[in-house]
Every structure is written in structure tokens, then in C-alpha cells.
Amino acid sequence: MISKKTKYAINALVYLAKKNDNTPILISEIAEHEHIPQKFLEAILLDLKKDGILASKKGKGGGYFLLKSPNDVNMADVMRLFDGPIALLPCVTYKYYQKCEECTDEESCGIRSVFLEVRNQTVKLLKKATLTEIIHRGN
Amino acid sequence: MISKKTKYAINALVYLAKKNDNTPILISEIAEHEHIPQKFLEAILLDLKKDGILASKKGKGGGYFLLKSPNDVNMADVMRLFDGPIALLPCVTYKYYQKCEECTDEESCGIRSVFLEVRNQTVKLLKKATLTEIIHRGN
DNA sequence: TACTTATCCTATCTACTTTATAGAGTATTG
DNA sequence: CAATACTCTATAAAGTAGATAGGATAAGTA
Incomplete structure (x- = not known):
């Protein structure tokens, strides 16, 4: 079985990928929509950022967005990461x-x-x- | 990753299957040959017995042996069991x-x-x- | 019957991992 | 400067893996 961390990561990534525009999305929005504990999700998104899959923007209008193309993010990489x-x-x-x-x-x-x-x-x-x-x- | 329990179970089963005669084999023999902590192996073999894969005999000349045919014991079943x-x-x-x-x-x-x-x-x-x-x- | 052998059963323990929370720090925007 | 929102560190509760200890039970043997 994959961990909840990995499952959350996949859910978050799919959510971001569905918004094909690359405007930053709030952690809180993802957390709420995907039923993920927000603080837990923060750590997950940070890992995805460190791995170069996501990028982030601080301050008002900030949030997370896909850095890699959705074509280049596969489940093997995500599972291995977590x-x-x-x-x-x-x-x-x-x-x-x-x-x-x-x-x-x-x-x-x-x-x-x-x-x-x-x-x-x-x-x-x-x-x-x-x-x-x-x-x-x-x- | 599969657990050590499952790995030990597979090693023990293969060891027993290689002795194609169905004479009882001592836990201690399997433990030593396969480098498995004996007490840990006892619990594993017991589970395999409860599942109907192995049978055992107590007392002198006792030990474990395959009950099912080696043809009928597959890795999916063993992994699910443990x-x-x-x-x-x-x-x-x-x-x-x-x-x-x-x-x-x-x-x-x-x-x-x-x-x-x-x-x-x-x-x-x-x-x-x-x-x-x-x-x-x-x- | 008494002794030996070897499986069977129950309890317990330590270390590690997973999942989650709290709170303060830092960068950005307006 | 003040609000926003990501970043970092620490910690804690719960669960699981891996292993050990000690006695109970059953079977063979003299």
C-alpha cells in the first residue's frame, strides 16, 4: 500500500494539473478541496518543490503551481519521492x-x-x- | 517492500519444497540454513500451517512439511497472508x-x-x- | 510411567515509521 | 508597515515491524 503522504501528493498534483493555467493556488484551497490536513500538505508540497515538480510564490497572490509539464510528472517518480x-x-x-x-x-x-x-x-x-x-x- | 516475515516465509517454503520428500524438517534446520531467527520463524510456520500450506508433526522425528503441492503455493497467497x-x-x-x-x-x-x-x-x-x-x- | 523431543501458545519489548499538530520565521505584495 | 502565505523546526501520538522469553502441549521412546 502506498502511504497517505503519496496519495495526498498525487491528489494535490492532479488538482493542480487540472487547472491548466499556471497561476498560484493556495495550500488551503488544495487542502480543503482534497480533504488533506493543511499542515501535512504543506510539508508534502515543499518536498515536491524541492524535487523540482512544483514551484511556489510567497505573499498575497501566492501559492503553488506546476513547474514541470503534466506530461513529465509520472507516478513512479512521485512514489519514489515519498x-x-x-x-x-x-x-x-x-x-x-x-x-x-x-x-x-x-x-x-x-x-x-x-x-x-x-x-x-x-x-x-x-x-x-x-x-x-x-x-x-x-x- | 515486502516485510521480512514474508521474505522469511518464502525462503522457508522454497527450502521445504526443494526437499521433495515429505519427511518433517526441524524448525531449527530451516532457521539455521536460511538465517532466520528461530523464534520468529516458529510464528511464521505456524501461520503457514493455519493457512493449510504446511503441516507439522510434534515430538521426535517431528518438524514441518508441505501439505499443499508446490504447484499450488504461489507468491500472491503468501504475500497476502503476511x-x-x-x-x-x-x-x-x-x-x-x-x-x-x-x-x-x-x-x-x-x-x-x-x-x-x-x-x-x-x-x-x-x-x-x-x-x-x-x-x-x-x- | 517417566523422559526427551519439538511444536504450540501467550506475553512482552524496543525501535522505527506514519500521520499529524503547533508555533515561530521569512519573503512578497500593496 | 501591515497583511498574506509559504518555510522551517520541533514534537507527539499511534501504529507496526522485528524479535525474544518462557512455559504449555503433544508425540515418540525406553
């Missing part, structure tokens, strides 16, 4: 790789083979799932 | 279904559509991954 690796086993991740201590030869590990296939399929589907794609699929 | 749902969102699970509070129409939810596809693909691959298949893949 929940870490997508793979189900440490030995089939790229960035968080960790060897199984009892494993002598990964190439001949049947378990690894299965979970590598699952990971590759999942990442492929999640990479295709951009904000544009999600909005397009709705309706 | 880690719960395979799906990444509560609204795309079967047994643990939960509606998103803000969602008005699931059929038109683009997010749900994406994660339903991921779930279906994952379950399909994990169901195919039986103990027999895993051993076969490991040359």
Missing part, C-alpha cells in the same frame, strides 16, 4: 540495492527472478502514468 | 476494499484506473510464481 523504492525486494531495486545475506548467486535466484519481473512491469506502468494520462483516463 | 493486500490503493483491493472519502465516482477516477492496472498485472505475475516455478527458474 515511499522510496517501488520494488518489493531490496535486491531488485536500483537506487536502494541491498544484497540478501544468504544469497550466493543472484543470477540463479528464482525468487529474485520473480520479483524482478514484478518490479519491471510495475515501474513500466507507473512511468506511463503521467498527470496528463491520469486526467485523460478520468471520464 | 502483508495483507497486494494492491497499492485500498479502492482497488478485493478483500480489503475501502472507498476514498473524496471520490464521487470510482469508474471515472483516473488514479484508480492506473493503480487497478498495476494491481492486476502484479497479481497475475505473483499467482504464476509457484514454488515449483521458483525452483525451476533457479536452474
